[in-house]
Amino acid sequence: xxxxxxxxxxxxxFKMKNPFMLSSSPVSNSAExxxxxxxxxxxxxAYKTVVSDRIPIIHPSPxxxxxxxxxKRQLGVQNVEQTSDRGLKANLLDIMYLKKRWPDHLVMASxxxxxxxxxxxxxxxxxxxxxxxxxxxxxxxxxxVEGSGAKVGQCQELVQKFTETVRNSCKIPIVAKMTPNITxxxxxxxxxxxxxxxxxxxxxSVAGLSGIGADDWVPSPxxxxxxxxxGFTGPAIKPIGLRCISELAxxxxxxxxxxxxxxxxxWVDALEYLLVGATTIQVTTGIIHYGQGIxxxxxxxxxxxxxxxxxxxxxxxxxxxxxxxxxxxDFDLARQGIARYDLDxxxxxxxCYVVCRDAGGWALDWDAKKRRPALDEKKxxxxxxxxxxxxxxxxxxxxxMPKSYRRAETVTLxxxxxxxxxx
Amino acid sequence: MPKAPxxxxxxxxxxxxxxxxxxxxxxxxxxxxxxxKGCPGGTDPATFIRKLRFQNLTGAVRTIKxxxxxxxxxxxxxxxxxxxxxxxxxxxxxxxxxxxxxxRFLVEHAWATGFNPLEKGSARKEKIAVVGSGPAGLSxxxxxxxxxxxVTVFEARARAGGVLRYGVPSYRFSPDFIxxxxxxxxxxxxxxxxxxxxxxxxAVESLLKKGFAAVFLAPGCWEPLRxxxxxxxxxxxxxxxxxxxxxxxxxxxxxxxxxxxxxxxxIGGGSVAMDCAExxxxxxxxxxxxxxxxxxxxxxxxxxxxxxxxxxxxxxLLLNQPVDYSTDAKGRLKAIRLVRTELSKPDASGRRKxxxxxxxxxxxxxxxxxxxxxxxxxxxxxxxxxxxxxSDGNLITVxxxxxxxxxxxxxxxxxxxxxxxxxxxxxxxxxTAAQAIMKRFAKKxxxxx
Numbered sequence: 057x058x059x060x061x062x063x064x065x066x067x068x069x070f071k072m073k074n075p076f077m078l079s080s081s082p083v084s085n086s087a088e089x090x091x092x093x094x095x096x097x098x099x100x101x102a103y104k105t106v107v108s109d110r111i112p113i114i115h116p117s118p119x120x121x122x123x124x125x126x127x128k129r130q131l132g133v134q135n136v137e138q139t140s141d142r143g144l145k146a147n148l149l150d151i152m153y154l155k156k157r158w159p160d161h162l163v164m165a166s167x168x169x170x171x172x173x174x175x176x177x178x179x180x181x182x183x184x185x186x187x188x189x190x191x192x193x194x195x196x197x198x199x200x201v202e203g204s205g206a207k208v209g210q211c212q213e214l215v216q217k218f219t220e221t222v223r224n225s226c227k228i229p230i231v232a233k234m235t236p237n238i239t240x241x242x243x244x245x246x247x248x249x250x251x252x253x254x255x256x257x258x259x260x261s262v263a264g265l266s267g268i269g270a271d272d273w274v275p276s277p278x279x280x281x282x283x284x285x286x287g288f289t290g291p292a293i294k295p296i297g298l299r300c301i302s303e304l305a306x307x308x309x310x311x312x313x314x315x316x317x318x319x320x321x322x323w324v325d326a327l328e329y330l331l332v333g334a335t336t337i338q339v340t341t342g343i344i345h346y347g348q349g350i351x352x353x354x355x356x357x358x359x360x361x362x363x364x365x366x367x368x369x370x371x372x373x374x375x376x377x378x379x380x381x382x383x384x385x386d387f388d389l390a391r392q393g394i395a396r397y398d399l400d401x402x403x404x405x406x407x408c409y410v411v412c413r414d415a416g417g418w419a420l421d422w423d424a425k426k427r428r429p430a431l432d433e434k435k436x437x438x439x440x441x442x443x444x445x446x447x448x449x450x451x452x453x454x455x456x457m458p459k460s461y462r463r464a465e466t467v468t469l470x471x472x473x474x475x476x477x478x479x
Numbered sequence: 480m481p482k483a484p485x486x487x488x489x490x491x492x493x494x495x496x497x498x499x500x501x502x503x504x505x506x507x508x509x510x511x512x513x514x515x516k517g518c519p520g521g522t523d524p525a526t527f528i529r530k531l532r533f534q535n536l537t538g539a540v541r542t543i544k545x546x547x548x549x550x551x552x553x554x555x556x557x558x559x560x561x562x563x564x565x566x567x568x569x570x571x572x573x574x575x576x577x578x579x580x581x582x583r584f585l586v587e588h589a590w591a592t593g594f595n596p597l598e599k600g601s602a603r604k605e606k607i608a609v610v611g612s613g614p615a616g617l618s619x620x621x622x623x624x625x626x627x628x629x630v631t632v633f634e635a636r637a638r639a640g641g642v643l644r645y646g647v648p649s650y651r652f653s654p655d656f657i658x659x660x661x662x663x664x665x666x667x668x669x670x671x672x673x674x675x676x677x678x679x680x681x682a683v684e685s686l687l688k689k690g691f692a693a694v695f696l697a698p699g700c701w702e703p704l705r706x707x708x709x710x711x712x713x714x715x716x717x718x719x720x721x722x723x724x725x726x727x728x729x730x731x732x733x734x735x736x737x738x739x740x741x742x743x744x745x746i747g748g749g750s751v752a753m754d755c756a757e758x759x760x761x762x763x764x765x766x767x768x769x770x771x772x773x774x775x776x777x778x779x780x781x782x783x784x785x786x787x788x789x790x791x792x793x794x795x796l797l798l799n800q801p802v803d804y805s806t807d808a809k810g811r812l813k814a815i816r817l818v819r820t821e822l823s824k825p826d827a828s829g830r831r832k833x834x835x836x837x838x839x840x841x842x843x844x845x846x847x848x849x850x851x852x853x854x855x856x857x858x859x860x861x862x863x864x865x866x867x868x869x870s871d872g873n874l875i876t877v878x879x880x881x882x883x884x885x886x887x888x889x890x891x892x893x894x895x896x897x898x899x900x901x902x903x904x905x906x907x908x909x910x911t912a913a914q915a916i917m918k919r920f921a922k923k924x925x926x927x928x
Contacts, residue, residue, distance in 0.1 A: 058545075058596060058598055321533065322533045322534040322535070323533070323534065323535060324534045346508065346533075349529075353529070353534075354533075356535050356537070356538040356541075357530075357534060357535035357536075357537065357538060360535075360537035360538065361537075364594070447497070448497070449495055449496050
């Protein structure tokens with residue numbers, strides 16, 4: 057099994073050799089970087105957001121901080137990265153160069169205007185430079201230019217208005233990039249559609265504070281004594297990204313092609329985004345953590361998966377999980393199960409006992425001599441917290457119980473107090 | 480085959496998925512990774528560990544198996560602390576990544592999930608004969624089959640695997656493991672004919688005459704080197720091959736009977752000697768002495784092998800040169816005659832040379848001696864070809880870049896060329912020869928066009 061599966065995909069009329077794109081970020085800052093990424097295997101780029109030269113962009117310093125809870129590494133990045141701080145001309149020349157040199161690769165130019173007219177001007181300029189499509193950036197959560205970025209994305213009328221301006225300025229496809237820092241992501245997406253967007257990209261970074269200095273009390277990144285709620289990205293935000301894409305995909309009135317973003321580092325992450333409805337995949341933090349080379353494993357892993365599963369075209373996978381994404385009130389509550397223990401493999405750490413007692417149903421007894429847990433099936437809540445703590449892979453699994461199974465009620469310690477009160 | 484007694488049955492368990500992922504998590508994902516330059520067989524740990532890190536397990540297995548069809552076996556048996564792991568940058572922080580164990584996990588994971596990246600290439604007309612089904616023979620056969628050649632492997636013994644099956648004790652390496660690794664070769668269509676020794680005068684040339692376009696010789700070194708002694712011992716002295724091989728053939732009872740409760744001396748300081756010592760202990764020998772003429776650090780065995788044997792209860796008798804045996808009237812072994820040595824200047828091997836101390840002769844009473852001091856090509860190997868150039872000790876001389884012998888279209892590799900060496904070196908020899916064979920016939924085809 058060595059032949060590569062067909063990973064090609066069509067996004068807004070552009071046929072890509074694979075769905076993997078650099079997202080608009082430091083990883084797509086110049087043609088030099090993007091070109092190397094194309095050679096490494098990436099199928100396209102959302103080129104780093106270009107702006108007019110009217111308001112110079114100066115980056116806070118330092119720009120980023122690593123999120124390292126309890127020393128764990130590469131879970132997320134906190135950043136105040138702005139739009140491109142290069143001149144407009146330099147960016148347009150780079151876009152032109154990319155399209156000349158790699159005509160088969162998707163170059164989507166991300167743009168951000170600081171006035172209505174700027175949106176129009178930038179759109180026209182990028183079209184002239186040869187961009188295949190535009191990404192309307194209304195979602196950066198930490199712009200230093202007041203009233204831009206996510207501030208626009210959180211105001212539906214502006215989303216519609218600027219999208220409309222871009223729509224009226226060019227004929228190429230427009231993708232609107234959404235902020236997750238909002239109650240319902242489908243609302244601004246619908247406004248973008250009304251404004252003429254052909255596709256939706258989501259999510260931009262999640263506004264967050266990922267660390268506060270214990271000594272100086274300054275949030276990180278510490279910009280000379282000041283911190284700010286700013287964009288948080290990486291594997292830690294993937295659940296939010298997947299949720300948003302699934303909501304956009306399930307939105308009955310929207311029905312636009314989607315570009316999935318948020319915490320994608322492996323082919324499995326990418327597959328999950330495809331399964332909930334994304335057509336293309338955009339990556340930044342994965343590259344910040346490991347370099348552009350991660351695309352090789354995305355390609356090989358996804359290709360092998362498709363071959364093993366007998367999937368002929370990537371299209372077959374897009375949205376495949378959506379019928380299984382329900383509202384919680386749809387669950388069949390008549391079916392119940394418990395945790396199952398394969399104690400032959402138990403190493404006797406007792407973590408299951410600790411968490412079951414402190415966070416579960418108090419369903420475990422502890423045999424101190426044998427150093428083994430003993431499960432009272434009647435008490436097990438099937439919360440599964442024991443399996444999260446267990447260090448042995450697959451030792452604790454979920455099993456369904458017969459219909460006759462009845463869970464015991466949690467013990468009430470205050471029973472006697474009731475009689476006392478009566479008397 | 481009779482079931483192995485318990486002490487011989489348990490090969491060490493490998494990593495499970497969680498352990499492998501946790502270990503891979505320690506990998507620094509080095510740029511221009513040094514581990515991938517540390518293997519004589521071209522193994523690329525940097526790539527397969529990275530693939531594991533990014534959940535591309537099929538790709539990781541492909542990286543291992545495309546390079547080395549015995550990737551699982553090598554993961555377990557390679558002296559990795561001397562090779563890839565020696566180069567590991569993580570040692571600069573703490574300790575090297577356990578590359579061998581990750582490699583073995585990935586191959587076993589592929590077996591558990593039914594993934595096999597090996598595929599036969601589009602068929603070519605040339606047929607190639609491979610003599611010997613050890614690591615060199617198998618890797619040459621597989622490489623050629625991948626390129627579409629029809630390959631027949633001739634194996635002298637009853638089953639395939641060479642040193643992997645008949646040389647390593649089953650507690651270190653189970654026969655099931657090599658069976659499973661051989662099963663991966665099935666899609667390649669390599670024909671392995673067992674109990675088909677290629678022996679006798681001109682045997683090599685007659686293979687060519689039979690229509691094989693090329694021959695790869697990899698019969699290994701199975702003739703044990705022996706101690707030069709005066710005593711005529713009728714009973715009690717084994718060569719290592721007469722000890723370890725029968726055990727791998729399942730003859731535990733017959734061999735065990737001769738060792739149980741006895742005093743045993745193992746002569747030698749290499750991996751095979753450690754295997755003999757540990758096996759003797761497992762068979763119930765009362766005392767097992769390892770007799771070695773230099774000191775601990777000069778022993779060629781791997782550190783963990785030495786430690787394992789010591790933990791099992793082996794007595795270490797260093798700086799003693801065996802000079803002769805003594806027997807009772809019936810010729811049964813009674814004692815080994817030793818002379819103490821001291822180390823002088825380094826010899827050609829780079830290790831300090833043992834020099835006998837005059838007047839320090841002594842006798843160690845023993846019932847059994849097992850000589851594990853090396854191996855050489857089969858005695859009749861000089862007859863196999865009329866004109867093949869051989870070196871000292873009847874090893875076959877080859878062009879190191881191609882594995883080609885002095886006889887046209889005949890290649891050789893593995894222990895028959897280098898003398899006893901690492902499995903991964905044999906794997907490389909097999910691949911080197913296969914590539915040379917492919918190149919040779921690629922040229923020929925082009926010439927016709």
